[in-house]
Amino acid sequence: MNPATPARPLKLGILGATGLVGREMLRLVGQRSWCLGELRLFASEEHAGQGWEEGSLRGDYLEASAGSFAGLDLLLSTASGDLSRRWLPEAVAAGVVCIDNTSAYRLDPGVPLVVPEVNGAELEDMQLGQGAIIANPNCSTIQLVVVLAPLLRGPGLRQVVVSTYQSISGAGAKALEDFEAGTRRALMGEAVDLPETVLNVVPQIGELDGQGHTEEERKMMNESARILGTEFPLDVTSVRVPVLRGHGESVWLETEQAVSLEQIEDLLEAAPGVVLHRGDQHPTPCGISGDLGVHVGRVRAVAGSDRRFQLWIVGDNLLKGAAWNALQIAEARSWGT
Numbered sequence: 001m002n003p004a005t006p007a008r009p010l011k012l013g014i015l016g017a018t019g020l021v022g023r024e025m026l027r028l029v030g031q032r033s034w035c036l037g038e039l040r041l042f043a044s045e046e047h048a049g050q051g052w053e054e055g056s057l058r059g060d061y062l063e064a065s066a067g068s069f070a071g072l073d074l075l076l077s078t079a080s081g082d083l084s085r086r087w088l089p090e091a092v093a094a095g096v097v098c099i100d101n102t103s104a105y106r107l108d109p110g111v112p113l114v115v116p117e118v119n120g121a122e123l124e125d126m127q128l129g130q131g132a133i134i135a136n137p138n139c140s141t142i143q144l145v146v147v148l149a150p151l152l153r154g155p156g157l158r159q160v161v162v163s164t165y166q167s168i169s170g171a172g173a174k175a176l177e178d179f180e181a182g183t184r185r186a187l188m189g190e191a192v193d194l195p196e197t198v199l200n201v202v203p204q205i206g207e208l209d210g211q212g213h214t215e216e217e218r219k220m221m222n223e224s225a226r227i228l229g230t231e232f233p234l235d236v237t238s239v240r241v242p243v244l245r246g247h248g249e250s251v252w253l254e255t256e257q258a259v260s261l262e263q264i265e266d267l268l269e270a271a272p273g274v275v276l277h278r279g280d281q282h283p284t285p286c287g288i289s290g291d292l293g294v295h296v297g298r299v300r301a302v303a304g305s306d307r308r309f310q311l312w313i314v315g316d317n318l319l320k321g322a323a324w325n326a327l328q329i330a331e332a333r334s335w336g337t
């Protein structure tokens, strides 16, 4: 059963339905006309009991508790890693296929980490009714691997260096609210107790580890290697910028084999999920906000080199970086029913 072309109506749950990503998931489910027999929306106690309406379906937000997920076909989990670790084992035991948007299971060798354009084949053994977890990768990782995969399969990759320009919405609804309120105050001349992100560029996302890498940088390095199925030197600097939505990435890469700029552009243009901007057209976070694709521009050779290239990648972190990738996973196969 594909939720977009179902044999029977799907029983869907969303854990974290009121969050930035959860709301995009719900919007996309409506837009993609998933045929739903039941929709169970979970949030924190702050929203529990409040009513929601989606198309012909309506209900109250629920707080997750023992037995909450029984009877569902599919659960989109997008609250927090701790909540996924707490509830997904129970949902799996109840036969629910769980697509987890948090970092909880991304490096678990028993859980596929999937970007459908790159390694969708890993979903082949999944069956509705047979509980399982599928992990949705980190937002910056998804847009990077969609672009690196065709180059890896083509001329090969010897080394990649990435600097990210990540929007505030990547840190969730509270961070976005604080940023917007702080920016208003800063523009009125206030300077006290502003979030560090306000009118600023912050080169640290998450805790530093013993080698000086941040949590976000480690996620990109580890998850990219898992999804692409190979290790090559990948160095990342993750930076938070004062943009509401959409992540940018400046990429320097070296190929294994000699290749022309035109060949690189042709590979990218033909790659699933990639939107190539040629010449002086450059994609920006604001320009592509709301779009499902991964946009690439500023593709150029380093000083006439036939192995070293630079390019600029932009994706909507709430869509391809989260909600859309999860829905693509759900729609990627017939689920064997």
Ligand SMILES: NC(=O)c1ccc[n+]([C@@H]2O[C@H](COP(=O)([O-])OP(=O)(O)OC[C@H]3O[C@@H](n4cnc5c(N)ncnc54)[C@H](OP(=O)(O)O)[C@@H]3O)[C@@H](O)[C@H]2O)c1
Binding pocket: 015, 016, 017, 018, 019, 020, 021, 022, 042, 043, 044, 045, 046, 047, 048, 063, 064, 078, 079, 080, 081, 083, 101, 102, 103, 137, 138, 139, 169, 170, 171, 172, 173, 174, 317, 318, 321, 322
């Ligand atoms: N934002 C992104 O770009 C992005 C991209 C990829 C992955 N992710 C990951 O996706 C997850 C959600 O991100 P987000 O940006 O949507 O966060 P968010 O805006 O902060 O939303 C968090 C959601 O979790 C719910 N929640 C909190 N405590 C809960 C509880 N005890 N029981 C049930 N639900 C609870 C919240 O409900 P209330 O509204 O009731 O508090 C809300 O629906 C995170 O793990 C994040 O790392 C985010």
